Structure formats: C-alpha cells, structure tokens
Amino acid sequence: MKFTKIQGSGNDFIIIDDRENKFLGKEEKLAVKLCDRHFGIGADGILLIRKSKLALIEMVIINSDGSYAAMCGNGIRCFAKYVFDEGIIKDNPLKIQTGDGIKEAFFTLKDGIVDKVTINMGAPSFKPQDIPANCSEEIIDxxxxxxxxxxxxxxxxxxxxxxxxxxxxxxxxxxxxxxxxxxxxxxxxxxxxxxxxxxxxxxxxxxxxxxxxxxxxxxxxxxxxxxxxxxxxxxxxxxxxxxxxxxxxxxxxxxxxxxxxxxxxxxxxxxxx
Structure with a gap:
C-alpha cells in the first residue's frame, strides 16, 4: 500500500488513495495500525481519498483510535493540497465532500505548487441539539x-x-x-x-x-x-x-x-x- 505522510501546523495525517474502495469497511483497523507511533507510521489520523457523486472528490477522516470524524480543518487543507499537487483534480477552487457537507478549498500557488490553502468551513451552530448537548439553552460562557x-x-x-x-x-x-x-x-x-x-x-x-x-x-x-x-x-x-x-x-x-x-x-x- 502506498501512502503519503502530511502535516498542517503539526497536525499529522496519512493520506491513502482509496478511489477503488479497497479499504471500505476496514477503516477502523487501518487507522489504528497505521497511526501507532511505535509500531506503525504514526499520525493523528488517516485521510482516505474516495470518489464522490456530490462533489469532485470525497475525504473520509478516521481518528487514530479508529473513530470516524465528520470534519477536520487541518486534515482538509492537507487533503486538498495533495489532491491538487498530485494532479488528481486541478480545479481551483476545489469542492470536497466531507461528513460535514461539501467544503470549498481555495489555493494560493507558488511555482505551480500549493503554498497556502483557504477553506470555507461553513457556519457554526450553537443549538444544543446540533452539538449535541444535554441542555435546552445555548452553552455560552x-x-x-x-x-x-x-x-x-x-x-x-x-x-x-x-x-x-x-x-x-x-x-x-x-x-x-x-x-x-x-x-x-x-x-x-x-x-x-x-x-x-x-x-x-x-x-x-x-x-x-x-x-x-x-x-x-x-x-x-x-x-x-x-x-x-x-x-x-x-x-x-x-x-x-x-x-x-x-x-x-x-x-x-x-x-x-x-x-x-x-x-x-x-x-x-x-x-x-
């Protein structure tokens, strides 16, 4: 299996091209094994590249303990850079399907290579039912x-x-x-x-x-x-x-x-x- 280790502000990930769904259903075991910093590659999580029917590409995030994450800010920057620089998709901006909906990545290039990535992360919600939280009022201070x-x-x-x-x-x-x-x-x-x-x-x-x-x-x-x-x-x-x-x-x-x-x-x- 080929992989790429990438980091954004020290938040590190292992990117795997899984557009053929070879690891579908095996994500938890894969993340736990690869993210182990002593017996694996070592990372905070894995990012799987998947085909998408809703956007140009899909990002699937699995934490180092094997749990699924709907979204990861540093992860999507790393994912977007990899997809663009590797020529998988060269759109700028790039629309990416995530567990938190479709996000848009904007690239600043230097000599044709991604230097900075800006992500529209969408809007926050303070509604307890969205978080979710066991209360009826917003949790502010x-x-x-x-x-x-x-x-x-x-x-x-x-x-x-x-x-x-x-x-x-x-x-x-x-x-x-x-x-x-x-x-x-x-x-x-x-x-x-x-x-x-x-x-x-x-x-x-x-x-x-x-x-x-x-x-x-x-x-x-x-x-x-x-x-x-x-x-x-x-x-x-x-x-x-x-x-x-x-x-x-x-x-x-x-x-x-x-x-x-x-x-x-x-x-x-x-x-x-």
Missing part, C-alpha cells in the same frame, strides 16, 4: 464544575463539537480536556480548546481532540476558538490563532468561516497490510 474544578465553557458545532475554555494557558493542563470531553453534558463527547486572548487580533490555544488526544493543532478548534472569542467580544472578525504546531488565520464572514494555512508533505512510502 456557562460555569460548570468538572472533576472538582470550575470552568467557564462555550460550546458549538464547528463540523464537530468544540468546547472552549478561556484563561491563561499556563493555568490549564491540556490533559484536563480528557475529563471535559466526557462531561455528562456531551453525550457524544466534545473536543476541548483552552484559549488565551493576546489582543483583539491574536489568540493562542492548546487542544484536546476527541479520538486523538492532545494534538499540536486543530483546524476546527482554531475556528471555534476564534468564533467564541469574537462572540464574547474579545476579538474582531479576523484573528490569528497560534497553536503549538503553527498559526492559522481565521476570518468570520457572512458566507462562512474561512481558515487559511499551509500543509507540508513529510514523506511518501509503502507498507504491507
């Missing part, structure tokens, strides 16, 4: 007590569920996200972002991802954190989000949330399955 510690949380669906906790990053261990993820308010769990506001144009975050654990960056988490900080009046409509693995520019517009960043191929190879 809500005080909760989890495992003996009080947090003020803001939660939304940004392709996948995201919970944002504001404060100084030094006051939070990213492993606290493991407990917040499983909080009873979230029947299907939640990604967790600890967010510190630097000024009205800059924030920094660290993320605990549902299904992957602590990661160097999370595209949907950067979007959710920018949206939450804007909604609470901390930042404007355009914010630079700094994660441990890199920076993403998030712009809040009337027609969607636009995320811009790079994607870098680490290496290519073959392995036996």
């Amino acid at each position: 809500k005080k909760v007590n989890i495992d003996g510690k009080q947090y003020s949380i803001t939660t939304m669906l940004m392709g996948v569920p995201h919970t944002i906790v504001f404060g100084k990053l030094k006051n939070y261990d990213v492993l606290e996200g493991r407990v917040i993820e499983k909080y009873g308010l979230f029947p299907e769990g939640s990604n967790v972002n600890f967010c510190e506001v630097i000024d009205d144009k800059n924030i920094k975050i660290k993320t605990w991802e549902r299904g992957a654990g602590a990661t160097l960056a999370c595209g949907t988490g950067c979007c959710a954190s920018a949206i939450a900080s804007n909604k609470l009046g901390f930042t404007g409509n355009k914010v630079l989000v700094k994660a441990p693995g890199g920076k993403l520019l998030i712009e809040i517009k009337d027609d969607g949330i636009f995320m811009t960043g790079s994607a870098v191929i680490s290496f290519k190879g073959e392995c036996k399955m």
Whole structure:
C-alpha cells in the first residue's frame, strides 16, 4: 500500500488513495495500525481519498483510535493540497465532500505548487441539539464544575463539537480536556480548546481532540476558538490563532468561516497490510 505522510501546523495525517474502495469497511483497523507511533507510521489520523457523486472528490477522516470524524480543518487543507499537487483534480477552487457537507478549498500557488490553502468551513451552530448537548439553552460562557474544578465553557458545532475554555494557558493542563470531553453534558463527547486572548487580533490555544488526544493543532478548534472569542467580544472578525504546531488565520464572514494555512508533505512510502 502506498501512502503519503502530511502535516498542517503539526497536525499529522496519512493520506491513502482509496478511489477503488479497497479499504471500505476496514477503516477502523487501518487507522489504528497505521497511526501507532511505535509500531506503525504514526499520525493523528488517516485521510482516505474516495470518489464522490456530490462533489469532485470525497475525504473520509478516521481518528487514530479508529473513530470516524465528520470534519477536520487541518486534515482538509492537507487533503486538498495533495489532491491538487498530485494532479488528481486541478480545479481551483476545489469542492470536497466531507461528513460535514461539501467544503470549498481555495489555493494560493507558488511555482505551480500549493503554498497556502483557504477553506470555507461553513457556519457554526450553537443549538444544543446540533452539538449535541444535554441542555435546552445555548452553552455560552456557562460555569460548570468538572472533576472538582470550575470552568467557564462555550460550546458549538464547528463540523464537530468544540468546547472552549478561556484563561491563561499556563493555568490549564491540556490533559484536563480528557475529563471535559466526557462531561455528562456531551453525550457524544466534545473536543476541548483552552484559549488565551493576546489582543483583539491574536489568540493562542492548546487542544484536546476527541479520538486523538492532545494534538499540536486543530483546524476546527482554531475556528471555534476564534468564533467564541469574537462572540464574547474579545476579538474582531479576523484573528490569528497560534497553536503549538503553527498559526492559522481565521476570518468570520457572512458566507462562512474561512481558515487559511499551509500543509507540508513529510514523506511518501509503502507498507504491507
């Protein structure tokens, strides 16, 4: 099996061309084996390239623990770059089918190669039934007590569920996200972002991802954190989000949330399955 290892802001993935559906029904075992950092290739998840009847191409995301993810911001940037640079589809913009609907990727090229990718991530939802969350009201700056510690949380669906906790990053261990993820308010769990506001144009975050654990960056988490900080009046409509693995520019517009960043191929190879 041929594969490509690629990363976006340190969030790393294994891309596999599965347009012939050779791994259909085997995605969970494939992800667990390949993503193991000691006995496999090592990654936060796998991205499968599939044919689509709804868009030009389909991206299927499987987390490192074998669970399915509807959307991944860093993943779709990596996916889009690979599909374009490898000549699978050369459309710019490129429409991609995901579990969170069809997303559009816009490319900035340098010498014919993708340098930056901008994704229209769509709109967030604060509706509890969409997240989903076991409550009737929107979760915005809500005080909760989890495992003996009080947090003020803001939660939304940004392709996948995201919970944002504001404060100084030094006051939070990213492993606290493991407990917040499983909080009873979230029947299907939640990604967790600890967010510190630097000024009205800059924030920094660290993320605990549902299904992957602590990661160097999370595209949907950067979007959710920018949206939450804007909604609470901390930042404007355009914010630079700094994660441990890199920076993403998030712009809040009337027609969607636009995320811009790079994607870098680490290496290519073959392995036996």
